[in-house]
Each structure stands twice: as structure tokens, then as C-alpha cells.
Amino acid sequence: MKLKIRPLQQKKNEKHVYWSASYSMGIKLIDEQHKGFIAFVNDLFNHSTGHEDEEKAYFKSVIKMAIAYAKYHFTTEEKYMLATKFQGYAEHKKAHEEFIRTILQAVKDFESGKRLVLEKYAYFLKNWILTHVAGMDVSYSQYFKKIAAISSDGRFFIAARPQA
Ligand SMILES: [Fe+2]
Ligand SMILES: [Fe+2]
Numbered sequence: 001m002k003l004k005i006r007p008l009q010q011k012k013n014e015k016h017v018y019w020s021a022s023y024s025m026g027i028k029l030i031d032e033q034h035k036g037f038i039a040f041v042n043d044l045f046n047h048s049t050g051h052e053d054e055e056k057a058y059f060k061s062v063i064k065m066a067i068a069y070a071k072y073h074f075t076t077e078e079k080y081m082l083a084t085k086f087q088g089y090a091e092h093k094k095a096h097e098e099f100i101r102t103i104l105q106a107v108k109d110f111e112s113g114k115r116l117v118l119e120k121y122a123y124f125l126k127n128w129i130l131t132h133v134a135g136m137d138v139s140y141s142q143y144f145k146k147i148a149a150i151s152s153d154g155r156f157f158i159a160a161r162p163q164a
Contacts, residue, residue, distance in 0.1 A: 001072045016042045017126055023133055025141035027080070028154025033073040034137075037129050040066055044122035055118040056110075063107055070100060077140065086143055092136050099128060 017038045024031050040062075047058040074096040081089040102124075110116055 001069065013042070013045060015045045015122070015126075017130065025133075025137060026145055027141065029076060030073075030080075030137075030141075033069075033076065034129075034133060036069065037073070037125075040069075041122055041126045041129065044118060044125065048119035048122055050119075052116060056116050059110060059116055059118060059121075063103075063110075067100065067103055067107075070103070074100070077137070080144065081140055084144060084147060086140050088136070088139055088143075092140065095132065095136055099132075 019035055019038055023034060025034070043062075047055065049055060074093075078089070078093055078096070080086075081092060086092075106121065
């Protein structure tokens with residue numbers, strides 16, 4: 001699944017998030033998905049014009065796809081966690097579900113006519129993603145690195161354990 005955004009001209013902006021190696025989970029697929037989120041956050045900032053009609057039209061055009069992408073990403077992570085019997089799975093899944101609930105509430109608010117301030121969503125997403133990646137996602141990636149191997153094409157696999 002690809003996140004289809006139509007980025008505006010990317011001007012350097014201090015609000016934007018720039019990918020750095022410190023965000024890497026060591027798993028290519030997950031890194032690509034995180035990069036997709038970062039591009040989306042930056043696109044939200046780019047479309048935060050302060051003109052309510054423009055912001056509404058943009059929000060309406062992207063939010064469903066963004067939620068689908070978030071669900072897809074969370075499912076990817078959860079599959080890896082389950083496959084590796086990661087101890088923090090339940091707590092992590094809960095955080096994902098809570099995030100989706102928050103976003104769905106935002107959509108409900110939007111649909112019921114509440115004033116939309118796009119920049120507010122952009123900041124919320126930025127903070128949530130950076131905090132979540134640096135905290136919960138890093139903790140599973142450290143665990144994966146301990147028990148797994150990553151092939152040269154970036155694909156993740158569990159190394160066979162030696163027989164006791
Ligand atoms: Fe996560
Ligand atoms: Fe993640």
C-alpha cells in the first residue's frame with residue numbers, strides 16, 4: 001500500500017520533520033511506512049494556510065486514505081510483534097487503537113461542522129508519531145534486533161534458534 005499524497009513544493013520549514021538515521025527501526029518496510037507518515041505530516045503543514053475552506057477541502061481529500069494507511073502500518077508492526085512473541089504487544093496495540101480512536105473523533109468533529117485548524121492536527125500527528133516511534137517502536141525494534149536477522153534486501157526474518 002502506498003500513501004498517495006500530492007506534496008506541494010517542499011519548502012524548508014522548521015515545522016517539518018526530516019528523516020534521520022536515528023528514526024530507523026532496521027526494518028526496511030517499517031522505515032518506508034514511517035517515512036510515509038513523515039511526508040504526510042509535512043504535507044499537512046504545507047496545506048495549513050489558515051483559510052478554513054482550503055484546509056477543509058484538503059482534510060476531506062486525504063483523511064480517509066491517511067487512516068487506512070495508519071491501520072495498515074499498525075497491522076504490519078503488530079504482525080511482527082506477534083510472530084516474535086514480543087512481550088509488549090498488548091500495550092503497543094492498545095496505543096495504536098487509541099490513536100485511531102483519536103483520529104476518528106477528529107473526523108467526527110470535522111463532519112459535525114467543528115472549526116478545523118489543520119495546523120493543530122499537523123502538530124498532534126507530529127508529536128504523536130515522533131514520541132511513539134522513539135518510545136514504543138524503538139522498544140520492539142531493539143527486541144527484533146536481538147532475536148532476528150535482516151537480509152541484505154531489508155527483509156526481516158527470525159533466525160533459527162539453536163537446538164537446546
Ligand atoms: Fe507502533
Ligand atoms: Fe510505527
